[in-house]
Amino acid sequence: MKKRYAVIAGIAIAIPFGTALSISQATAAETASASWATMDADADGSLSPEEVAGTPWEAKFDEMDKNGDGKVDKDEFQRYMKDMQSSQDSEEQ
Template sequence: MKRRYAVVAGIAFAIPFGTALSTSQAFAAETAAASWATMDANADGALSPEEVAGTPWEATFDDMDTSGDGKVTKEEFQTYMKDMKASQNSDDE
């Protein structure tokens, strides 16, 4: 459980800086993949509110769950991450 929080905290820290260099982007992507595997405790391919409870993703769960089915799929997570990156890039301009 502590490992999950460390990985998620690493992602939360890496995301704002992940756009600076392509190597940082690659690191952020690798960290996100590792985090997904760690957070998806039941390995069903989706995150539930219980699986993200107490993590930085808890506050954004509803935003990530675009289908409204109470689960965040890997595709929904990736779309959310792309949208967040695009938003950060537009803020930088």
Template structure:
């Protein structure tokens, strides 16, 4: 059941999240918060590999897990989102 929820969550956030990167920072931050709430299926404050399995985030999990503890906490996720936004801004300039 969790895997099915993760797949649905991944699909549900993939399109809005990708468009958020090309909008304002405020909208991107709001979308990131919504994505977090959707992906953290067990509401434990961190993402496990199982929660992002079969989603667009699965391939990015190791990059998001800055401290290498096998989980992505909200701070790591937000930092990854900021880095993505900065990279996008640099490409647009």
């Protein structure tokens, strides 16, 4: 009888946690999109080192700039965010 309650309690805890994780991932994507819009001050479709100065992205700029052209375009930014999320997901497992 106690095992049944433990299983039910485990499921009751796991369901909201899984839902929260999905919401968290969606929120991360929205935050990244909002970050992009805020940082791309000149709205030219790419980020320069000056635009990310003083943000958490400043230290990651070279890592995000995959083609080494001194700018981070939206594709590079999204790819970096996706890679970062994938590495966090694999660490959690």
